[in-house]
Amino acid sequence: MKKYITNLFVDASKKLDYLNDREIQLSVPANPLHGDLSTNIAMILTKELKKNPRQIAEEIITNLNYNKNYISKIEIAGPGFINFTFSNSFLADILNVVNQQKEEFGKSQKYINKRANVEFISANPTGPLTIGHGRNAVIGDTIANLLEAVGYQVDREYYFNNAGRQMRVLGDSLKLRYLELLGEKIDFPDDHYQGEYIRDIARKLIDEFGDGCKQKDNNFFKEKAEKEIFIDIKNTLSRLGIKMAIFYNENDLYESGKLEEVKQKLADKNLTYEKDGALWLKLSELGREDDKVIVKSTGEPTYRLPDIAYHTTKFERNYDLMVDLFGSDHNATYPDVIAGVKALGYDESKIKVVIHQFVTITQGGEAVKMSTRKANFITIDELIDEVGADVVRYFFLMRNVNSHLNFDLEIAKKQSDENPVFYLQYAHARICSILRMTVEQGLQPYYDSLNKLEKEEELNLIKKLHHYEDEILYAAENCEPNKIANYLEELATLFHKFYTECRIIGSEKDLAEARIALVTSVRTVLQNGLKIIGISAPEKM
């Protein structure tokens, strides 16, 4: 409908010059008395034309040649809004469209033949995924789902480094626990990984090799730990319904020579210099505040060089869009990387960095500080065991990525009956129940009597269904998965109100069957939306 109205304005611009190339903002008014879509164009033009906005609106409306089958009326209201009201025949047609498109409804072809890469989680394999990673994982996966819904072919990518200091400490930690379990007296250092999972892996080694690994070096233990931990991480992700397409190891950048190549290119552009035995990148010439070290005096690169090199590989893999999802602790570092990528001649506008704020974990009102090393953490696995994958996903998704997410463990555990995710699923289950019942009564969805739907609860529901496609597109383009969670809650609310006010069984046959067509469409949209946020749609609860 937005497209239709926009085209009306394009036609009108042939007569009204000032409408030429003007973007028409159409929004859904909060107050139903203000119609179904509204534009403020007349008020925007008022300054330029030095005319009263209501006069301008009047002039525009007389030049809008609209079809009464789509729009029942156009009105001027308030200071100069132009309000459009959908006709009932248009609303009825929405249900036909949903019914025809089914699981395709809401998807679009806007980015068909485009390829996107969504990089997320990217936690080094030093321990199980914790609540801290959970938000990143769920947001990333849902952004990927959204991009797929608007046409992109998407690769989900996990970047990790198994070569750094963190991983050496991990290998050490495993070796010490191994020796400890074999009866040696071990003084386990504070700065090593304290978690019980290290002992679990050590036990596996003993089961497999007995004491035969005593003489093995750090590398052996490191590799064993990495392997076991990755199995665990992948298992956790799979419980959340997440499947990564690519695990990209930072080490490949060294082995392939990519790192050296990028370093050389930066040098060729005269963007590096040596100082104090280290190699510096002239970030101050690239719009950043200070120059930064990219190769330490020890010869080891800092994270910046491999990160820049890594991003160049994404460009070489020909993605049209690259989404990087980080926690807010990375917010000072990524601009350096982007500046480096740009300096190498890549189009940095293809990279979209999404920063999500931290999850604040509280237990009984008290904040819990998390640290993988200190083993003071709650794993996603534990959380799934407690409340189920659906609740975990929904909890991490329901807030704006820019907002801190307050995760009260006690509420998450005990409040499962009142969790909003059940509210959505309940709406779906109720519809399924109705449909089971109506089949027994010999009733079927009937699309030729949709004009019988004229109660407020019915019309509001249909209008909400109509907005679904716009919501998906907006959420995808802006990487705001929480919009879909909010939308589905609103849709569920409208359905529950409908359910309370409008009966199907017992109503006159044409009306009953039109209502069946309506709830069938609602079910379709609930299913489609829940699928995008990765939550199940139960038929019974």
Place this chain on the structure above:
RNA sequence: GCGCCAGUAGCUCAAUCGGAUAGAGCAACAGCCUUCUAAGCUGUAGGUUAGUGGUUCGAGUCCACUCUGGCGUACCA
């Protein structure tokens, strides 16, 4: 000190590029099940949108400053 993010009802959060009377849920109070699932619905109460100034037809939203909180500010990632 500087940078990014936030501050909206008692609590947790919405509010589509600046739009019309700032909305939900939880908690509180009062109602609704002989009829399709009460994990639901209806009503009452709850607000100087942290503060001060500015921009304009119009500000929770934009700008400046102040206050509070989170995350950063490495030759750690």
